[in-house]
Amino acid sequence: MRLTALLSMAAKVVVPKDYRFGTNRPWTAAAKRLNTAGKKRRKVFVEPIAAEDWSVLKGDMVEILSGKDKGKQGRVNQVFRHRNWVMLQGLNTHFRYIGKTGETRGSYVASEAPLLLKDIALVDPSDRKPTEVEWKFTEEGERVRVSLRTGRIIPKPVVERRDGIVPEQWKDGPKDTSPEDTLEKTYAPSLKTLEEEVMEKMGIVENRRHKGSYWY
């Protein structure tokens, strides 16, 4: 592949300011087909929600309040902050053919449609009913989601890390530093620079003096 093309692929994706975000990621072929360069679409107005007010997290249990699957509860698979969308697992689906080639229609598959935030309500884990949620601080100082109807805390969903590491079951490799060594404090503040300290420790003696130069 040409070097310039390779570099442009690896770099961060730059989208124009009036880019219409869809369910496909901007660097995929499907997104490029829908949003070609220079194509202008009608602007979509998205209700601005501050970052700290966002209550729905990936992996949460939510209930749908309106639409085809009204009243059903499901797990959040994906969150689209740009459009205030939420994709649930297996809910609000429509059917389409995938992998159409030549004569064959391909396989008939159920694909989910995104739901707006205002059609979604978080589910209280104790009584499994939809509630309004607010961010509040506990006595320890932790910021948690509290349901306004019952007052119970809704815990953050446990999401698997992308690299599959579970911190509780981690075992150090030969090149890893143990937690005790990492947290051990060896710093003693002194009026020496790093160079001076290291030279002292290694016994390096520098008697040469700088001849003098001009800085401008």
Add this chain to the structure above:
Amino acid sequence: MGERPPLAALSLCSPVSAVSQCRALHTTVSRRGLDQFFDHPENWGETNVKSGAPWTAKQLRTKSNEDLHKLWYVLLKEKNMLLTLEQEAKRQRLQMPSPERLKKVSRSMVRVETVVKERETALRLLQTGQEKGRPGAWRRNMFGYAYWYRYKEYAIPWYMNKRYKRKRFFTPKFVQPHIRLRLEKHLREKARSATLQRGTRSKLKEKFPQMKVSAS
């Protein structure tokens, strides 16, 4: 836990297809002193080598200067090893095992440099009152922009330096009309963006009457 970026597998030191054939012929692979450019032989040929988390700046600040000095070279050797691995992978047209290790090492090295710079700045401020180690001055270039000009080191004074005397650190009179046009353009852009923002805010208000006046 904080461990330093770990192993990289040197799986690609010899072509993967030939390893199984060569194993019967010779067991020791002499690298002639270049052992540290390659990973532990256990990790050769694996596609996923597990690695811990990179060093954080908070952990590095508790370490002494000597420890940081040693850590820098350890990280450097690890980085060289990973780069060798990456290059060999490109040569063999295979995927490099666990490329995130390289990112972790680079980030750790950047953080070490940050911590060392912080300590140096603190000492310099105490001893001389200067924040920057390299001298400089605010100068105006030919286009009317004021910028921080960093001094360079020379062996001769400025009045003997012909190339330096040819540089102009002032704005000639004929540039003034262009500066005025630039200023007008800037003001026009600011006014346009302000009107645009006001327009979008009013449209959002009429579509979502209950929205809070967000930080836009």
